[in-house]
Amino acid sequence: ETTFLNVRDIMLSNLPKKISILLRQLGRFGDEIGLPVYTVGGFVRDLLMGNPNYDIDIVVEKDGLSLADLAARKLNAKLVKYEKFLTASLFCKDGLRIDVATARTEYYEAPTELPQVEVSTIKKDLYRRDFTINAMAIKLNQKDFGLLIDFFGAKKDLDSKLIRCLHTLSFVEDPTRILRAVRFETRFGFKIEQQTARLMLDAVHQGYLEKVSGQRLRQEFEKILEEKSVFEALKRLSDFEVIKHMFPGVFYTSSMEEKLRALFMFLPWAENFFEKLNRFYAVMYVFLEYHSENLLEEIRQRYGLSHCFVSELKVIKKMIVPLSKMISLHMEFSDIYRVTQSFSSEAFCYVASYLDSQAQQYLKEFLEKVKGTRLKVNGGYLVKNFNLKPGRLVGDILEKLYCAKLDGVITDESEEEYAKKLIESVFSKVPEQ
Numbered sequence: 001e002t003t004f005l006n007v008r009d010i011m012l013s014n015l016p017k018k019i020s021i022l023l024r025q026l027g028r029f030g031d032e033i034g035l036p037v038y039t040v041g042g043f044v045r046d047l048l049m050g051n052p053n054y055d056i057d058i059v060v061e062k063d064g065l066s067l068a069d070l071a072a073r074k075l076n077a078k079l080v081k082y083e084k085f086l087t088a089s090l091f092c093k094d095g096l097r098i099d100v101a102t103a104r105t106e107y108y109e110a111p112t113e114l115p116q117v118e119v120s121t122i123k124k125d126l127y128r129r130d131f132t133i134n135a136m137a138i139k140l141n142q143k144d145f146g147l148l149i150d151f152f153g154a155k156k157d158l159d160s161k162l163i164r165c166l167h168t169l170s171f172v173e174d175p176t177r178i179l180r181a182v183r184f185e186t187r188f189g190f191k192i193e194q195q196t197a198r199l200m201l202d203a204v205h206q207g208y209l210e211k212v213s214g215q216r217l218r219q220e221f222e223k224i225l226e227e228k229s230v231f232e233a234l235k236r237l238s239d240f241e242v243i244k245h246m247f248p249g250v251f252y253t254s255s256m257e258e259k260l261r262a263l264f265m266f267l268p269w270a271e272n273f274f275e276k277l278n279r280f281y282a283v284m285y286v287f288l289e290y291h292s293e294n295l296l297e298e299i300r301q302r303y304g305l306s307h308c309f310v311s312e313l314k315v316i317k318k319m320i321v322p323l324s325k326m327i328s329l330h331m332e333f334s335d336i337y338r339v340t341q342s343f344s345s346e347a348f349c350y351v352a353s354y355l356d357s358q359a360q361q362y363l364k365e366f367l368e369k370v371k372g373t374r375l376k377v378n379g380g381y382l383v384k385n386f387n388l389k390p391g392r393l394v395g396d397i398l399e400k401l402y403c404a405k406l407d408g409v410i411t412d413e414s415e416e417e418y419a420k421k422l423i424e425s426v427f428s429k430v431p432e433q
C-alpha cells in the first residue's frame, strides 16, 4: 500500500511562507549531518487537509538531538533537550515551536558473523502511532523535499474521511487511543472505520480502560472537552460505552444529554465571564450528582478531584431543583444571591445545566449584576459611625445592604441613609432590659 507522492506544491500553497522556509532549512541541516529528516504526524495530516497547524513535529533517523543542536544554533532558537527520550523542543523567536524526535535504529543481531542489520527506521516510528491519518511523513532533505511517505494507506483514508488504527492490538496497547479516535472523528467530521470501531468496543468490553491510570485518561478526556464539537464527542464516547467504563455509575440517559446540552450552551459565556473555570469539574458536577458516597470517593481518587469539589457537590445537589426553579421564575437577585454566595464558577455551570436558554439568560444577568455591584460602606464604617461591636450584626447589616443594592432598592447615594435605617430598626426590635 506504500505510496510516495510529491506534495511540494501543496506545501507551497497551504503553508505560510515562514513555515515552508523553515522546513527547507531543517532539511538542509539534515543534509549537513547526513541524516534523513521528516515532518510527521498531526502536522502532515493538517497540511494535507488544509487546516492551520503551527506545531511542527520532526523525526530524524538515528540522532534527533544533533539536528536539534544544529538547528537551535543556526535559527537562534531556545533549545530544551530530553536526553533520556532522545527528543528536544525548539522555541523560535517568532513563536513557532518545533518538536524533534529520534527514530531509533534498532540493530538485529544476526546469528552469523555478518555485520548487524538495520531493520527499523521511519516506518517503525510511524507504525507506533495511533491512526493512519496521523502516521504519514514528509521527507525534508533537499534531494527528496516534499516527498509524502505513506506506508499505511493514510492518504486514501483521508480522502474517504476514515479514522483507522494501524493494527489489531492498537487499543490494547494504548486504550487512550479510544478517546483519541472519537476526538479526531468528531473534530474532522470523519467516521471511525468499521473494523477499528469493533476493536475499540472489544477493548472497552475487556476492561482495558480500567487498566490505564486516571491521570492519562483525564488528560485525553480534557482534550475532548476543549473540542468545538464536544457535545457530539461525548455522545460518541457513550456509544462506545467509554463513559460508563471511565465513570462507573454514570448513565448517559436522555435527561443527562439534555443537561450536557444546556451546560455546553452556557460554557462559552461562563469561560469569558469567570476568571477561572475548569471544564472537567463542570462536567463532573453533571456526571456525579446521583453518586453514592463510596462511588464518588472512588472516582474522586482515580481522577484526582479535590475534596472541595465533593463537599460542594454534596451541598448543591440537594438544592439544585429549588434553586433552578427560583431562577426560572425570575425571583429577586437578592434571593438567588443568599443561596449562591459561596458557589464556584463550576457550580454555577452545574446550575445552568438545569436551565433553559431563557433562564440561563436571567442567571447571566444575575451574575453580571453581582460582579458590578459593590458597597460604598464597609464594616469599619459601620463600627465607627454607629458605635457597633465588630461581629455578626455588622456582617448581617452589610449583607442586607448588599442585597438591597442588588435589587435596585438603594443606590450609591442612598446607601448610608439606608444603613442608618437598618441599624435603627434592629435596635428598636431589641427588647429593653
Ligand code: ATP
Binding pocket: 041, 042, 043, 128, 129, 130, 131, 134, 135, 174, 176, 177
Ligand atoms: P492535535 O491537533 O490535537 O494536537 P495531534 O495529532 O498533533 O493533534 P498530539 O496529541 O499532539 O495530536 O500527538 C502528535 C502525534 O503523536 C499524533 O499525530 C500521533 O501520530 C502521535 N500520537 C500521539 N498520541 C499517541 C498515542 N496515544 N498513540 C500513538 N500515537 C500517538
